[in-house]
Amino acid sequence: xxxxxxxxxPTRDAADRERRREERRLELLPNGQTAALVRELAVAxxxxxxxxxxxxxxxxAVARALRxxxxxxxxxxxxxxxxxxxxxxxxxxxxxxxIRPRAKYVGVAxxxxxxx
Numbered sequence: 001x002x003x004x005x006x007x008x009x010p011t012r013d014a015a016d017r018e019r020r021r022e023e024r025r026l027e028l029l030p031n032g033q034t035a036a037l038v039r040e041l042a043v044a045x046x047x048x049x050x051x052x053x054x055x056x057x058x059x060x061a062v063a064r065a066l067r068x069x070x071x072x073x074x075x076x077x078x079x080x081x082x083x084x085x086x087x088x089x090x091x092x093x094x095x096x097x098x099i100r101p102r103a104k105y106v107g108v109a110x111x112x113x114x115x116x
Contacts, residue, residue: 015050018052019043019046019052021052022042022043022046022052022053023039023043025058032065034064034065034067035061035065038061038064038065042057042061045057055077056073056077059073059074059076059077060073062076063076
């Protein structure tokens with residue numbers, strides 16, 4: 001008798017690959033109770049939401065696992081964002097053009113300003 005093979009959808013396969021990538025990233029955390037809790041929480045969140053945790057979660061996890069001072073996660077986020085902005089500014093100066101010239105406002109047009 002021929003055995004039936006499980007049919008997997010490409011979407012589910014991609015989700016499984018993403019989960020495995022997230023689990024490998026979590027292996028970079030140091031060992032300890034906090035890191036173990038973070039791993040469990042991240043996997044549980046992925047199982048429920050179907051999405052990997054955000055950078056905010058990752059920064060708090062790293063800060064807690066490394067026992068950094070309160071506020072360190074926000075500081076790391078701000079530092080990374082600032083470095084990115086500086087990189088964009090340098091690139092714009094070097095190329096003498098705006099990086100995203102195609103971006104344009106598509107919302108409701110603001111009301112005309114009135115002066116008295």
